[in-house]
Amino acid sequence: MSSDTAQYVNPVGQDLPRLEAREKITGRAEYSDDLSLPGMLHAAVQQSPYAHARIVSYDLSAALEVTGVVAIFTGDDIGYDYIGPFVHDETAIAKGKVRYIGEAVAAVAAVDQETARRAVALIDIEYEEFPAVLSIDEAMAEGAPLVHDNFDDLVRTYEADHAPNVMSLMQVEEGDVEAAWAGCDVVIEGEYETQAQCHTYMEPCSALADIDANGKFTVWSGNQSVFHLQANIAQSLDLPMSKVRCVTPRVGGAFGGKMEQTIQPIVVGLTRKAKRPVKLTLSREQDFEMIRSRHPSKVWMKTGAMKDGTIVARKVDIRLDAGAYGDDSPGVAGICALFCRGPYHIENVSVESRAVYTNKLRAGAFRGFGGPQVAIAGETQIDEIAGRIGMDPIDLRLKNAARPDEEWLGGLVLSKSAMRECLTQVRDASDWVKRRAAATEPLSNGKRRSIGIACLPHISGILTSGAIIRILEDGTAVLNTGAVDNGQGSDTVLVQMCAGALGIDVEQISLATPDTDSSPYNWGTTASRNTYMAGRAVVGAARSVVDQLKERAATMMECAPEDLEMRPGGFIGITGVPDAQVSYGDISGFSHWVAHGPVIGSDSLAFDGENFDPKRGFIKGFPFGRIGAWIFAAQAVEIEIDEATGKITPLEVWSAHDIGKAINPASVAGQVEGGVVQGIGFALYEEMVWDTGRLANPSLMDYKIAGTMDAPPNINTILIEEPDEFGPFGAKGIGEPPIVGIAPAIANALTHATGIRLKQLPMTPERVLNALQEKNEI
Amino acid sequence: MSEKIPLSLTVNGQTHQAFVRPTDTLLHVLRDEFHLTGTKRGCNQGICGACTVMVDGKIVRGCLSIATNCTNREITTIEGIEADGNLSPIQQAFLESGAAQCGFCTPGMVMAATALARTNDKLSDDQIREGLSGNLCRCSGYIKIVDAVRSVCGGDAV
């Protein structure tokens, strides 16, 4: 069963095709909506027509009379069993009040879709409409109606500000910014605004739930964490977690949108009443209207520097429009506060970051998690300073780049920073100096080309993960990590690491799918963390496996475990004696039938980096404890600008990443390429638009994402592999950084070529043209 | 409520039969009546391309095709692309290039790429991108998808 030691090729670092690629390419992969169970009912949802209203009563009589209706689920079927990752403010379905247009307010399970849809429309709900707050300013105004009038009573994991509708406030102080301004040669101040972006995963939210004879639920759904989902369902429906089992079919993309509950509590609520399996799949429009978006933001920022380029001070005020429910907002606001200074050494920093409730769709986790909102402000201000002092923008960044082994904000230790390396490699790969110089002249076709840069910090890690490896009788293995693959390739990468750590081939490993009944806990596929955290658990579990193999082999070969070594190809042998070895298969057979028992290796860990040091800086209200390993990136984008129409066309991107070690370089490139194109959409045309509280463009006709002809034909992934001390095989994460620097890089390129500086995203052709015309009129 | 009528369609060379409503889309009938779930529903408005199938060799949107209007046609879905368990050249290229991430757009993308590869065997990158322009992917940025198609039918411009 084991291969030859001499022939063994460690899969870590190889471009292996995804393990499940064949299934996806042949149409055999099963996503939630592809699943079916005998007796399954179909569900439909009624949505709130009001942005803010009290639910006075439900009249279900007409709906119940429809033949084929089996169950109806409303807020009357639950208690105020609140959930939420930072503030418990949300129930399984609207209860007592509705807080945004489009919120799910009633659901029907019936024998087929048509019946369910017809019946749910017959549910008559009486509302008492309240005034709504539809913007940050409205929500924070004196005397504003409260989105959550019982906010003070809600359970929170952090401290909160008490201004109206402000859900969380984080403050950071280091040094003395107010004293620092006077000494600065250059001070830049500006206000920036970013829009709500929709995840637009190709698979609309879908869930199927079943109930067994003992009242235990099984839930299949697209998700980013079976465990987090299990907890959310259990808590919101007042069930013990042991009665809720969450499993994972293939997931058609998530990007943060499926980390918290989507529609699963509603489906389980229906299943509980119907006592039959129930499936609900949202239409694309409902998915737009009902789930979550990226936080729209307003950022005020002031940066001061010396004429030699030293950045001395930065002061920031961040306001995030969190929508109707807390969701991940305090976390996003916290990351904004932490990252808004950029990957730089700046001695004087002052930040206030708020998440504000409004009566709109909740905003939540979305790739970048606050990074994109502060990067557009921070990275364009860096370029503004560069312009004012006559320094190249990359040189300015290099001069101020956070140094290895220096304290970060609030005393978090950096330990390592490949920030400089990211910048220099992007500069070289993009032929920066030449392209920058060429940008001052228009092209012969009247258009302009230009290149811009941005760089960014992010973290990879946070919270907890586990892994279990069992060696089967013949020496092959089963790996179980509970980590959900949303398409980014974590399944394959984790198996590669397991195989590499055990010295066997990937074909010898069976990967168990995430299942709350049998998988070890993994907090979730988020925070760019699976490679790093689940990977560390895998490597730890493999270490335990090898120790156990040695223990058994010692008995078999009558020696001490210390005399033994692991040999690639699946062998344990006596060090220095090439012929004395036993295969994993032999050992496992021995374990099962003779002595010691089967080999089961496991590991469980919490991110254990340093916490904030209160002596280093003042940090108040940060909703995380220890966060993660630092990852840095630098990105350059070359664009073409059509000055007659204002259209910006991205031509080429160079994206350098401090990745530690690329376990599967092709998968890393895939993450970079996908993130870059999402960043281009965020920069240029993606925007969710509200019209007096109603989402006005909940369709792919009106909300546009990039197609093949809009995405740049060349995206260059540059990997900086300086191994992380704790990362598995030195690896760190890659999921989020690729989206973060794109908008500021494009904005900086635009300014370099045309002199105009846009401070609002997206940079639509209309906004660009208006700015160009305004500039030419002066 | 619509009465159901019998429908017989030829899909991947086989006859499938079901009782359907006259206005049921081909997408609905393929997935929910014939249980060929490889074709996906991403938007039901004809924009995302996840429902792309072939009718008489040309790519169309399953979500915008009325099933009862597809009688006497050769319908091909993703399930019909592999032959006797062997991946087609386009499928093999997708596998090797890493073109499938979450995989939800992949069946539609493979259909569009397959139709494209049948038209000509020397396509420029621009032509490849245009041929796939009706298939949205949110994961990949399209680079490896184009790499895959280029490896099968790329070459000098027509």
Next chain:
Amino acid sequence: MKLHHPRSIDEAVSLLGKDGEARCLAGGATLVAMMNADLLAPSGLVSLRDVETLKGISIEADGTAVIGAMTNHVTIAEATEFDSGQSVVARAAAVIGHPAIRNMGTIGGAIAHADSAADYPAALLAADAVICVAGADGAREIPAGDFFVDYLETALEEGELVTSVRIPAAPAGSVAAYEKFARVEGDFATVSVAVMLQENDGAIDDIRLAVGACAPVPIRSPDAEQILRRDGVSDTSIAAACEHLAALADPVDDFRGSGGYRLKLIPVLVARAIEAARNGGAA
């Protein structure tokens, strides 16, 4: 609710006449999308897919191109039968949506829907096309300028269907182009311009300019065309001509752009369309 498969235009007309709420099913690209969005629930569908006389492109003796209503966009886009002026319609067809839509969609279905941001209306107006329709009271011909009446409204009476589109032969040596500005590829136009142009030694003998997506219907301005014929093509003459076009425009603010922005794009696209036409129609 029934789906009918007539085999002739007369049969189709008869079926439509029997049920006022029935709709024609051509390619389905628009109709089925609207049904999926619960915007339409027709009581019956009259599928035109088996009416052979509605398909295909033919050229009459005098050079008039006749396009059957059930001809797909891709067929029109790839047709070699058109003269280089008539090709403006093919160039518009080539940028409708994306490949699958071009395979499914038909010219009859598209123009009957009359979306003001669609691609055929401006091209047909520039080409002086005539729309042939058939109904219970017989057949009639409607010039493109009269066919498009308002947003999503045509001159079709109840029970009538489009049978073909006739495009007269273009003046000898005409060139044409269709210029479309959109947010992303495959989107409906923010603004589009169709041009057909006949030049002789630098003098413009004939020019037709139609602007799409800037009003409920496509617009043409005889005054604008007169200025270009008289003064030739220059930045000044284009600006002057576009003032007349702008006066006829009534653009909306929507997700694809504001009305003000659309007005700014008109002269830009007119200039580019003329240049493209001179360069053989390529962008």
